[in-house]
Amino acid sequence: MNHDQLIREISYCQNCFTCLDACDTFKVTNNIDQSPNGRLKIAEHVFKNEKISDNQLIALYTCTLCASCNLSCPQNIDIAKIIHAAKVQLVVNGEAPLEVHDNIIKDIIEKENSVGGKPEDRLKWLPETYLRDELFEERECDTLLFLGCMSSFRVKESATVPYEILKKAGYNFKILKNEPCCGEYVYSAGELEIAKEMFKHNIELFKKNGIKNIIVTCGGCLYAFDNVYRKYFKEFDINVRHVVDVIHELMKQDKLAFKGLNKTITYHDPCRLGRKYHKKALYSGPRELLEKCGVVIKELVQDHDKCPCCGAGSGIRGVDSTICIKIGKDLFDKLETSELVSSCPLCVFNFRYVNYKNNMDKESKYITDYVLESIK
Ligand code: SF4
Ligand code: SF4
Known part of the structure; x- marks a missing residue:
């Protein structure tokens, strides 16, 4: 997409600010630059070859590219795509990435x-x-x-x-x-x-x-x-x-013998297996697998597309770890269980980091741990 097309897409924004509620980085910073709407405005400056400030540069690089905002926008603006395109242009200009x-x-x-x-x-x-x-x-x-x-x-x-x-x-x-x-x-x-x-x-x-x-x-x-x-x-x-x-398919083919574990956990949908995977989103497979292992699942949100980001996407921990820790803490505060499970090692790693930094007592596991325990 060329810059004129991207600027045109940004111009569809009606400043309704619906996207603010969908953005975890805005929720923990309350900084409009670190919201989808704010980042679109910064991106527009980038595509028009206008100088942006250091704080605006950081605002683009603290976006997790989780695409939660895309789903909330009544104008169907692909906000995450535009933010990424702005980063690419900043690299071309020699102004990014960060050290x-x-x-x-x-x-x-x-x-x-x-x-x-x-x-x-x-x-x-x-x-x-x-x-x-x-x-x-x-x-x-x-x-x-x-x-x-x-x-x-x-x-x-x-x-x-x-x-x-x-x-x-x-x-x-x-x-x-x-x-x-x-x-x-x-x-x-x-x-x-x-x-x-x-x-x-x-x-x-x-x-x-x-x-x-x-x-x-x-x-x-x-x-x-x-x-x-x-x-x-x-x-x-x-x-x-x-x-x-693949393991879900093996389960359906009866290639693995499961025994019940009798546990209750919270399952987290990683954005790159969920809303960013569009029509192929893996929502029911991991849940059916866990249920087959005898695991009862508590949901973070009923609409899986709206699962909060783990807080670490696109390497934001290296840019501003406080955002990452706060997003993770907000997610942990919603948990009704002591175990949090994900199908992405990046999310698991960040949850462990957040747990350590906030001195909490939650356990974060990769999903296959339950499968192995159940089939042993
Ligand atoms: S992609 Fe995620 S972090 Fe980035 S602006 Fe949208 S909701 Fe916020
Ligand atoms: S939800 Fe869409 S139209 Fe509304 S402020 Fe955000 S980007 Fe603009």
Whole structure:
């Protein structure tokens, strides 16, 4: 979309301010610049090549790109898309991203992960028992279990447990010894050209390894592969699924035997598996899976599309961690259970961070923990 089209879309805004109630970053800051409406106005300055202030730059970079505002706007303005496009333009102008993003992107290029992990530690999630027989790239298989940076380094059980469940179900898949970063962080930061180079490199890697199906554990990887890669590379024809969807299918095929756990938890819908995944949103699958495990689910909100953001999308923790902590605290205050469950390791990681920072006693888990406990 060119700038004239984006400016035209912004001009449809009627300043009704309905979107303010949908935006978690506005709710915790009460700063109009950090609202969807405010960010649209800043974006308009960017597209008109007008100078923006440092605070306005931060306002764009504290947007989680959760797309909650999009659903609330009576004018159907794709606000998250416009905010992202403004970041891309700021990078082109040499005014962005921020130093924190530059450092992380440098790490991604050098170490092939977005969390500063040592490349040699990437496979430390893989239990010794499996490591012995793992063939990695050498395995004849067109289905790849792609773990991503958060699962590999930060929330390791979201790599280990899905791997183990798929093995138990006799599912045929392979993993890569030299797995790259999906590039979602780079894309979200507005570094479009670097991101596109990464996508191209990864597509070639998948092709070289004969991959026709990718199973991911992370919402960010799902969004990147199934939305962003397809947008820029029309030839990208790999089938992409979240591991929860795959395990849900195995459940329906009676490939796993479940026993009841008798627990009550709150399930959180990650935006990249939910409203940002549009018609393919994974709402019923994770719930049916948890129910099959004997887990009773308390809902945060009745309309799953309106689930609050975890507070960490688009790397905002590095820009302003206080926003992230406050959003997480507001979410925790709504909980009626001590356990909070998500299908995205980034959300789980942030919930643990928020719990620690606010000195709370909530436990945050990745969804497959319950499946493994139930099928053991
Ligand atoms: S995408 Fe999310 S954080 Fe960004 S302006 Fe919209 S509601 Fe607020
Ligand atoms: S809801 Fe839509 S029309 Fe209303 S202020 Fe927000 S962006 Fe503008």
